[in-house]
């Protein structure tokens with residue numbers, strides 16, 4: 001076998017003839033799979049849950065296999081539909097209206113999914129927050145979105161700075177608590193008293209559904225706004241890329257605080273009525289294999305950082321498990337190393353299919369399909385209905401094999417429709433009708449795309465996007481820190497780690513204790529994944545004459561690379 005090419009998988013795949021389908025495909029035809037094509041009435045929660053709950057052949061099918069160290073639960077489509085109706089009724093009682101922002105700050109749990117669909121059913125906009133966020137991250141997101149209600153646990157409540165959140169009317173607490181203020185609502189009590197009948201709010205395809213905050217290289221995180229129309233592409237990629245069949249058991253390892261955990265951890269499988277595994281708690285390599293084995297997972301969507309962890313745990317471990325149910329593996333979020341693909345062939349006897357997309361794109365765009373050959377190291381080709389290219393800084397297409405900015409012809413179904421409260425940021429993504437991703441890449445003569453890196457300073461650590469500005473801002477809040485510059489430093493397992501360069505205020509002396517204290521300050525104030533793994537004290541931080549931190553220069557120094565143009569460097 002040519003190591004550079006892994007031939008198409010044998011067997012019957014949902015998308016068998018890529019080139020033919022590509023020629024004739026129209027997104028309009030996908031509508032036929034949804035009941036709203038006949039009724040004219042739309043709600044993604046109806047298509048993902050209620051439609052199956054109303055179907056006598058589907059209602060008792062398990063929708064959710066929940067598995068955590070201390071809890072196991074199987075929930076049918078009918079049951080999940082009812083629980084989300086109850087939650088929608090709770091929201092109604094507290095005067096939630098279409099378009100309100102309702103945020104979830106919860107661990108992965110059955111309550112999360114019931115609440116999430118309850119929010120959608122009333123026509124409100126859901127904002128899921130990653131449970132590892134600390135106070136600053138929570139504050140930024142709830143303030144910017146002007147969230148009206150937050151659903152959280154008593155454990156996480158301490159990270160919610162209520163005094164800074166004038167728009168927040170109520171907090172729904174999941175789990176036993178002692179809070180007495182009338183801003184608090186008890187989840188269990190309210191759910192017990194709520195009817196399991198709810199007449200769903202029918203909305204327009206272009207009405208808001210979801211906000212995911214994500215980091216850029218400057219400023220605070222941005223609220224990427226998605227609408228119900230995204231279901232068209234989430235459904236279609238579920239068919240082609242996830243290759244879902246009715247008897248599949250599907251597992252997406254992403255948390256719903258990130259876009260993979262909603263588009264592919266919730267919508268794609270359930271729009272198809274497929275059984276979905278949700279694993280709560282933290283993972284170890286043993287847990288991963290055990291979940292695949294015990295739940296008889298057949299389709300698995302995960303990330304390079306997890307796969308690299310499995311690789312580093314060796315081949316003996318994987319041999320201890322029976323993974324014979326597994327038939328299809330995909331990866332997203334970071335470059336998938338060719339060595340990992342090669343390891344996958346050996347360990348699972350399966351190809352690992354890389355997929356490329358972003359929070360802003362709402363669904364997969366460039367992928368490796370089961371029916372196409374894989375070129376390890378390549379993200380694959382655009383799905384039918386998507387036009388991708390490489391552009392220069394002016395938005396002009398450039399020929400194959402030349403590096404440039406990866407761009408997508410604007411207007412695909414799941415594309416973000418706004419950046420919340422920030423129209424100019426939204427506009428800045430587009431040039432000449434292209435959505436410009438900020439990823440550098442090239443395409444080869446056969447149309448395969450190859451990722452090269454980010455064109456801005458955004459850091460990708462273990463598949464999570466971190467904005468250097470947020471980390472720098474937090475660092476300089478520490479009394480010892482005068483200035484800070486933050487970069488991503490290549491790391492074999494995590495892709496990149498966060499490295500911070502700081503200067504100290506007078507009166508402070510560098511010591512291991514001080515550096516650890518600064519690290520902990522970011523970890524407990526912002527979030528664990530944003531805490532710098534490396535901290536270096538310097539006499540000064542390089543800045544431009546206008547005061548911008550020259551992260552590029554810091555990075556070149558760190559990696560021993562040529563420093564390029566430094567004419568704007570201040571004296």
Ligand code: PRX
Pocket residue numbers: 214259260331332333334335336354355356357358359360379437438439451453454460463464465
């Ligand atoms: O740099 C690309 C990288 O992750 C970025 C998007 O991050 P986020 O919005 O958090 O979404 C991640 C999951 C959808 C991209 O700009 N990225 C994503 N997929 C890949 C990737 N880099 C290389 N290969 C991929 N397959």
